Amino acid sequence: MRHLDEAVLDKRNRIIALTGCYRAGKSSVLGAFEEKHRKTTIRITLAGNQACKERCRWKVTRAAQLSAAL
Incomplete structure (x- = not known):
């Protein structure tokens, strides 16, 4: 989650993609991030x-x- 938070804060990043194997937990990471940044996140x-x-x-x-x- 720390790396995702850092990537979002870097103004040079306009689009961030999360990739991984099937059942690796991508949706869980995104869900936790979305909860933490509810007002500024669009999934x-x-x-x-x-x-x-x-x-x-x-x-x-x-x-x-x-x-x-x-």
């Missing part, structure tokens, strides 16, 4: 089914709107 999930794709498209659009407002 975007890219999934394969159509319903998820439509929700993701909305989240990406909303994230862009929030970024523009800052």
Whole structure:
């Protein structure tokens, strides 16, 4: 978690991706980070089914709107 916190604080980082093997705990790390930074975190999930794709498209659009407002 410390490395993720440091990466977020570095102004040069615009996009941060978390990768790892199946069942490595990526979602748990992101969940803990999201809890810690609830007001400033937007989680975007890219999934394969159509319903998820439509929700993701909305989240990406909303994230862009929030970024523009800052």
